[in-house]
Amino acid sequence: MSERRFFNEEVETLPKDKLKALQLERLQAIVRRAYTQNRFYRSLYDEAGVQPSDIQSLEDIRKLPFLEKKTVREAYPYGTALCLPGGSEGALQVHATSGTTGKSVPVFATKKDIDNWSELNARELWMTGVRPGDVFMNCYGYGLPTGGFGFHYGALAMGVMSIPMGSDARQYDRMLDFILDFGVAAMCMTPSVGLYLGTKARERGVNFKETSLKIGLFGAEPWPWETRLKLEELLNITAYDEFGMTEFLGPGMTCECEVRDGMHAWADTFLVECIDPETGEPLPEGEEGELVWTWLNGDGTAMIRYRSRDLSRTWWEERCACGRTHPKIGAIKGRSDDAVSIRGLIVFPSQIEAALIRFPEAGANFRIIVDRKNDLDTFDLKVEIQDAAILANAEYIRTLQSQMAKSVKSVTGNTPHVELVPPDSLPRASGGESKTASARVEDRRKN
Known part of the structure; x- marks a missing residue:
């Protein structure tokens, strides 16, 4: 194993003041380029009464209007492109969000973008302990969402053999076969896929200690600390949190280091703000709110002050114990547009997961169903179990349902009606597009 602590030591340990100076330089450049090369941004900024020359400090970013997903969708297909049509260097690759609630948000990547994307992901893999000579299994989806491609490019950049397994739910046995047969040292996937893989391994009698x-990198959906502990127990790994968005060619935006106290956000490429989701006003460092992202050196696409709807917090230490100087974000708690209000209380899927993970009988998936009857909210919770045989024991099931309902109430304040269902019977999100909790929430009140 290489003794190098960093993939790119110079950039990863750049002093905070120099990183901020670089951020300002790149912020001014991307705003100027967007305004002069892109009709969508020029119209947006003219309407807001702001000019590129108004950006004289990092705080001046607040003069720029937020970029909403709805606005970007209205500019589809080429509205945010900097390289199309007719640019000096065209896009080599196009990715897009899932578009489950409207038009996709496209992102255009040039050769420069792909090279930078590769390095960011190599930094993260190196940071979690992956080294040249290791075998890396990539269980994110390969397609329009960027999940699979980012770490694939990162592995190539650092000389690691990558297995592009993908996220097909029918491949769990093959995933286990490759781990055993090819000596896989590290892998990436969604936490729910990891839990399911771990339960399948137990059924097959696989001992991961052998x-x-x-190493496991997990992201694309919020996951509580309890899930991390369960993954580490099932898979005999060290689990790391990572986060990325297709709109910014994620993954490669943030990842935990060995300290595992927040995810480093690469300040040479991204500027992250934390705002009050209701007012849009900036929040003090460390206070929880909505993350807003700016892609500082995007070459094919401009994403400036894009509201993510992800709920977290930000802070910036002078230097982390790992030696890196880049700022951090906390674990994603949920999304402001995925939180569901039940009987006047806000409930996040991650809270439900934290309550259910305590039960060994619980499977890897659940579904929240909210409805309204007689002007009152109803809260039903379907929970997959690991062993369908226990469904035959009515008394045991009643007791387990009652215990699960009490556990959920302890973290949400709401008591659900719990129904236990067979394994693999509920919708499951497994790719980069699953960053939202849509597969786990069904709000029938909206219909």
Whole structure:
């Protein structure tokens, strides 16, 4: 194993003041380029009464209007492109969000973007302990969402053999076969896929202590600390949180280091703000709110002050114990547009997961169903179990349902009606597009 602590030591350990100076330089450049090369941005900024020359400090970013997903969708297909049509260097690759609630948000990547994307992901893999000579299994989806491609490019950049397994739910046995047969040392996937893989391994009698597997990177959906502990127990790994958005060629935006106290956000490429989701006003460092992202050196696409709807917090230490100087974001708690209000209380899917993970009988998936009857909210919770055989024991099921309902109430303040269902019977999100909790929430009040 290489003794190098960093993939790119110079950039990863750049002093905070120099990183901020670089951020300002790149912010001014991307705003100027967007205004002069892109009709969508020029119209947006003219309407807001702001000019590129108004950006004289990092705080001046607040003069720029937020970029909403709805606005970007209205500019589809080429509204945010900097390289199309007719640019000096065209896009080599196009990705897009899932578009489940409207038009997709496209992102255009040039050769420069792909090279930078590769390095960012290599930094993250190196940061979690992956080294040249290791075998890396990538279980994110390969397609329009960027999940699979980012870490694939990162592995190539650092000389690691990558297995592009993908996120097909029918491949769990093959995933286990490859871990055993190819000596997989590290892998990436959604937490729900990891939990399911772990339960399948137990059914097959796989002992991960006898394998080369040691590292897992998990993202694309919020997951509580309890899920991390469960993944580490099932898979005998160290689990790391990572976060990325297709709109910014994520993954490669943020990842935990060995300290695992927040995810480093690469300040040479991204500027992250934290705002009050209701007022849009900036929040003090460390206070929880909505993350807003700016892509500082995007070459094919401009994403400036894009509201993510992800709820977290930000802070910036002078230097982390790992030696890196880039700012951090906390674990994603949920999304402001995925939170569901039940009987006047806000409920996040991640809270439900934290309550259910305590039960060994619980499977890897659940579904929240909210409705309204007689002007009152109803709260039903379907929970997959690991062993369908227990469904035959009515008394045991009643007791388990009652215990689960009490556990959920303890973290949400709401008591659900719990129904236990067979394994693999509920919708499951498994790709980069699953960053939202849509597969786990069904709000029938909206219909």
